[in-house]
Amino acid sequence: MAAVSVKAAVPLIETRGLTRDFGGLRAVNSVDFWLDGGEIRAIIGPNGAGKTTFVSLVCGRILPSSGAIRFDGRDITRLPAHKRVLAGIAYTFQITSIFPRLSVYDNVALSVQRRLLKSGRVHGAELDRGVRDVLGRVGLADRAATLAGNLAYGHQRLVEVAMGLALDPRLLILDEPTQGLSDGEIETFVGLVREIAKEATILLIEHNMHVVMELADRITVMNFGSVLAEGAPEEIRANEEVQRAYLGTGADG
Amino acid sequence: MMPGAGSRRAVALHLAVIAVLFALNFILPEYHRGIFSRVMVLAVFAMGYNILFGYTGLLSLGHAMFFAAGLYGAGLPLYHLGWGVPESFVVGLACGVVLSAAVGVLALRTTGVAFMIVTMMFSQVFYLATLYFTTYTRGEEGLVLPQAARRVELGGVALDLTNPASRYMIALAMFSIVLLATLALVRAPFGRTLVAIRENEERMRMLGYDVFRAKLSAVILSGLFCAASGAAYALLFGYVGSGFASIQYSILPLLWVLLGGAATTLGPLIGTLFMFYVIDITSAYTSAYLLLVGVALILLILFFPRGLLGSIRERWLPWLP
Ligand SMILES: Nc1ncnc2c1ncn2[C@@H]1O[C@H](COP(=O)(O)OP(=O)(O)O)[C@@H](O)[C@H]1O
Numbered sequence: 001m002a003a004v005s006v007k008a009a010v011p012l013i014e015t016r017g018l019t020r021d022f023g024g025l026r027a028v029n030s031v032d033f034w035l036d037g038g039e040i041r042a043i044i045g046p047n048g049a050g051k052t053t054f055v056s057l058v059c060g061r062i063l064p065s066s067g068a069i070r071f072d073g074r075d076i077t078r079l080p081a082h083k084r085v086l087a088g089i090a091y092t093f094q095i096t097s098i099f100p101r102l103s104v105y106d107n108v109a110l111s112v113q114r115r116l117l118k119s120g121r122v123h124g125a126e127l128d129r130g131v132r133d134v135l136g137r138v139g140l141a142d143r144a145a146t147l148a149g150n151l152a153y154g155h156q157r158l159v160e161v162a163m164g165l166a167l168d169p170r171l172l173i174l175d176e177p178t179q180g181l182s183d184g185e186i187e188t189f190v191g192l193v194r195e196i197a198k199e200a201t202i203l204l205i206e207h208n209m210h211v212v213m214e215l216a217d218r219i220t221v222m223n224f225g226s227v228l229a230e231g232a233p234e235e236i237r238a239n240e241e242v243q244r245a246y247l248g249t250g251a252d253g
Numbered sequence: 254m255m256p257g258a259g260s261r262r263a264v265a266l267h268l269a270v271i272a273v274l275f276a277l278n279f280i281l282p283e284y285h286r287g288i289f290s291r292v293m294v295l296a297v298f299a300m301g302y303n304i305l306f307g308y309t310g311l312l313s314l315g316h317a318m319f320f321a322a323g324l325y326g327a328g329l330p331l332y333h334l335g336w337g338v339p340e341s342f343v344v345g346l347a348c349g350v351v352l353s354a355a356v357g358v359l360a361l362r363t364t365g366v367a368f369m370i371v372t373m374m375f376s377q378v379f380y381l382a383t384l385y386f387t388t389y390t391r392g393e394e395g396l397v398l399p400q401a402a403r404r405v406e407l408g409g410v411a412l413d414l415t416n417p418a419s420r421y422m423i424a425l426a427m428f429s430i431v432l433l434a435t436l437a438l439v440r441a442p443f444g445r446t447l448v449a450i451r452e453n454e455e456r457m458r459m460l461g462y463d464v465f466r467a468k469l470s471a472v473i474l475s476g477l478f479c480a481a482s483g484a485a486y487a488l489l490f491g492y493v494g495s496g497f498a499s500i501q502y503s504i505l506p507l508l509w510v511l512l513g514g515a516a517t518t519l520g521p522l523i524g525t526l527f528m529f530y531v532i533d534i535t536s537a538y539t540s541a542y543l544l545l546v547g548v549a550l551i552l553l554i555l556f557f558p559r560g561l562l563g564s565i566r567e568r569w570l571p572w573l574p
Pocket residue numbers: 022025027045046047048049050051052053054
């Protein structure tokens with residue numbers, strides 16, 4: 001991959017001195033981060049490193065204590081979350097957050113509806129086409145009528161991804177998407193992410209090093225709220241500091 | 254919602270209910286026709302409450318203020334300024350919209366129990382205001398709107414709102430409009446948005462929905478329906494009093510909706526009708542009828558925890574909107 005090629009003039013995401021405190025705890029500590037369009041970027045790091053907090057700042061779920069975020073050159077530091085979604089940032093939750101009492105179809109339809117509302121009225125046929133298309137892509141077509149809460153856990157994770165995908169985002173943030181999936185499901189998932197990456201930039205928090213090495217163009221390592229290292233997969237694998245902090249300690253997350 | 258056969262059946266059912274209510278005007282004995290007129294007007298109150306409580310999942314304990322905003326908004330100009338019925342009705346609606354927008358902007362900063370308390374406090378302020386301005390409202394004693402003023406000329410036809418048949422038909426017309434509007438709403442993107450906010454607000458925000466705006470719209474629509482009910486009540490039944498702004502009238506729509514089935518389009522009608530008749534029948538036998546009403550409510554909630562229609566939908570008719 002040409003991951004370390006010439007940097008694009010304007011990165012898709014750029015953060016400067018991004019910091020977030022929870023009471024006395026500094027969960028994210030002055031992070032400068034740069035992500036080019038078209039990349040698959042993995043963020044790794046031990047539990048509590050601040051990965052979820054960092055991407056939550058990017059997607060607007062929580063607001064920073066200080067620092068700035070730019071999306072495609074535009075300052076979005078104070079932009080409410082829902083407007084960031086409309087601008088093209090989709091977030092899938094680490095802790096599955098779906099609509100358990102609605103059907104799989106309706107879950108995804110809410111997402112497609114939001115995308116269609118951007119450009120005016122929602123037509124039933126267009127909505128239906130959009131939903132079926134996304135369900136087909138994630139392999140849930142035959143589960144459309146099932147209540148999302150009745151699905152197996154792995155399938156619920158797919159609903160989560162499907163909702164992000166249906167927004168047709170420019171940046172898709174996946175927070176530990178393979179957590180709790182079986183090996184077979186993980187393989188399918190890796191294929192799906194490759195497919196999505198053709199159209200969207202991907203920011204992936206992941207503990208499974210196999211998945212990370214398989215997918216990532218570049219890897220950012222976080223520890224204690226800061227960026228410890230960043231580079232191509234081979235560099236990160238070879239980085240001693242990273243090994244001490246994370247890989248070598250046998251930490252599995 | 255998945256495209257399916259349920260939708261046509263649902264429309265047919267609603268039209269059938271309206272047709273039956275229309276026919277009842279010619280069948281019901283006078284006394285029961287009177288009850289049905291009242292029930293249809295108050296069912297609009299319940300339907301308004303249902304928009305917020307049933308579909309959006311926001312439990313307000315202050316909806317009496319929206320009903321009373323319509324009641325006073327229509328009653329006061331008619332009584333004091335001699336305005337006609339249509340103008341007074343429109344003023345009632347406007348009062349409901351303005352009040353619900355103002356209350357919504359403030360109360361929606363809270364959720365859950367805090368939302369219940371804040372809405373209750375606002376409503377209490379409204380209630381106390383109706384007592385404070387006794388010069389105009391006559392407080393608890395209230396105002397009886399003069400019969401002569403309760404007439405409308407509509408397209409050359411003179412309608413006397415004190416006449417039971419016109420009263421029934423006007424109540425039915427308003428009920429039908431609000432019922433069909435609710436049906437259209439819950440099938441529209443906006444209705445699906447409200448239900449989804451009820452189910453998982455955080456997810457909706459992260460799907461790009463402006464949750465605050467959707468909730469505020471729901472409060473205003475709810476306020477509008479409730480005010481329509483209050484305004485119609487004042488004009489059709491000719492009485493405007495503080496009692497309608499009291500906490501009791503905030504609890505009643507909650508009970509009606511719970512009984513009939515929250516988040517069902519026809520539940521509010523069923524619940525209101527049921528409660529009226531339980532009170533009517535039990536009060537004929539004993540002065541302790543409120544006790545019996547309480548027992549009836551407990552039994553109902555035990556055996557139909559989702560309300561009458563809600564439970565029917567759950568067990569037999571999943572297509573019910
Ligand atoms: N909402 C919150 N309130 C208080 N502390 C939090 C909150 N969210 C995260 N934290 C703390 O911030 C630190 C980083 O958490 P998180 O971003 O979830 O880490 P990671 O995703 O890397 O496991 C942890 O110590 C966590 O306990």
